[in-house]
Amino acid sequence: MTSPDPSVTVYYTLDGSEPNPADLxxxxxxxxxxxxxxxxxxxGALLTESYQTFAYTGAIAITDRSNAPNRVSLKSSSYNSGPYYFPVLPLFKSTVVRPWANRT
Structure with missing residues (x-):
């Protein structure tokens, strides 16, 4: 990664969180x-995780993590305790418009 401005510092994380240059x-x-x-x-049990912001200074090693534990997407993002959250339908009634139907 490069920048035409030599004073620019690129910050990144390894878990998808937003980088925070003020806290490395x-x-x-x-x-x-x-x-x-x-x-x-x-x-559920209390779980502990960590994240970190890094300043880009050179090559970033890319390794095959396909056999590593999935640490990011296993965190729940909804109140529902099921493995997947899908609302029970019908939450609302919708009308599907099919412009190709009933043409003469």
Missing amino acids: GVNTFIYKNNYVELPEQTD
Whole structure:
């Protein structure tokens, strides 16, 4: 990566988080993947993860991580404890317009 401006510094992360040039240290956070939704359920365990911003200074090694644990997309992004969150339909009624139908 290059820039025509020699004073530019490129920052990056390895987990998809937004780089923070003001904090290049390792940042640790605690989160849960499961929350109580019904009375008979229990809370999920507290999980710990970290992220870091790096300043680009040279070549970045690219390695095959296909056998490594999936650390990013296994974090829950919804309240639903199911493995995949799809709303129960019908949430709303929609009309499908088919312009090719009923033509004479």
